[in-house]
Amino acid sequence: MTFLTLDSLTVRRGACPVVDQASLTIAEGECVGLIGPNGAGKTSLLRGALGLLPIEGQSSLADLPPRHRAAQAAWLPQKREIAWPMSVERVVALGRLPYLARGATLSAQDQSAVDAALHRMGLDGFRQRIATQLSGGEQARVLIARTLAQDTPLLLADEPIAGLDPAAQIATLDVFRSLAGEGRAVLTSLHDLSLAARYCTRLIVMHQGRVVADGPRDDILTKEMLADVFDLRAEVLDTAEGPIVQPLGVLHASTAPQTGAHG
Numbered sequence: 118m119t120f121l122t123l124d125s126l127t128v129r130r131g132a133c134p135v136v137d138q139a140s141l142t143i144a145e146g147e148c149v150g151l152i153g154p155n156g157a158g159k160t161s162l163l164r165g166a167l168g169l170l171p172i173e174g175q176s177s178l179a180d181l182p183p184r185h186r187a188a189q190a191a192w193l194p195q196k197r198e199i200a201w202p203m204s205v206e207r208v209v210a211l212g213r214l215p216y217l218a219r220g221a222t223l224s225a226q227d228q229s230a231v232d233a234a235l236h237r238m239g240l241d242g243f244r245q246r247i248a249t250q251l252s253g254g255e256q257a258r259v260l261i262a263r264t265l266a267q268d269t270p271l272l273l274a275d276e277p278i279a280g281l282d283p284a285a286q287i288a289t290l291d292v293f294r295s296l297a298g299e300g301r302a303v304l305t306s307l308h309d310l311s312l313a314a315r316y317c318t319r320l321i322v323m324h325q326g327r328v329v330a331d332g333p334r335d336d337i338l339t340k341e342m343l344a345d346v347f348d349l350r351a352e353v354l355d356t357a358e359g360p361i362v363q364p365l366g367v368l369h370a371s372t373a374p375q376t377g378a379h380g
């Protein structure tokens with residue numbers, strides 16, 4: 118079953134297309150990594166797909182009424198801040214809002230979705246903590262748990278492991294992989310190419326607003342792609358756990374932040 122179809126999706130910021138005619142599908146059982154350098158258009162594609170930005174072309178999600186869309190796809194944005202001093206459990210319970218009538222309290226089914234999400238993100242012991250008093254990485258895990266409590270077929274996540282320690286990064290991607298194994302689907306932007314290779318069933322590469330490659334990791338993670346798209350000199354090392362991408366240098370320093378003093 119297909120959970121998301123984008124057909125010639127274009128997103129403009131001003132006159133300029135920052136996503137240019139992107140077409141893709143995400144199907145049941147897939148954990149798909151969206152990779153590309155800073156500014157490639159990953160966030161714009163995800164937000165456009167959800168109908169959070171004006172689009173040209175088609176997105177199967179953007180076409181849905183808001184409540185149906187919220188039952189179909191959960192969204193983890195890149196900027197993660199918890200604004201209110203609520204308990205962790207209450208923040209996670211916000212994921213159930215699409216299913217609640219106005220003023221209704223959580224049903225047993227809602228509560229069990231909240232409990233499962235807390236457990237999955239290793240937050241059982243944090244339930245009653247005030248969310249704003251947690252560390253940045255802990256807050257990020259709470260917000261991932263909120264998307265899990267939404268219990269949707271599809272999860273769209275924008276750099277979900279940024280700011281997490283290595284164990285939490287791996288644990289989070291383990292959760293994403295298990296969601297795919299349950300017959301859901303995940304589309305997630307990632308900057309860690311080795312983790313993307315290891316955890317994603319498929320990689321989609323964006324460059325300058327365009328989808329330039331889409332396929333299995335072994336076809337995608339080539340030295341040529343890393344040079345052309347990421348401007349990187351890199352080794353791709355095969356290990357028993359999957360490929361490791363080791364960046365060795367920047368090819369054209371003009372595209373990177375500059376080092377050293379200038380007279």
Ligand SMILES: Nc1ncnc2c1ncn2[C@@H]1O[C@H](COP(=O)(O)OP(=O)(O)OP(=O)(O)O)[C@@H](O)[C@H]1O
Nearest residue numbers: 130131135153154155156157158159160161162195
């Ligand atoms: N509000 C905005 N107004 C104008 N241009 C914008 C705006 N937001 C993003 N852009 C531009 O759109 C392009 C794509 O940005 P986007 O955030 O989608 O990239 P990204 O691939 O998610 O990058 P990153 O990896 O840095 O998060 C960039 O060139 C960016 O400068």
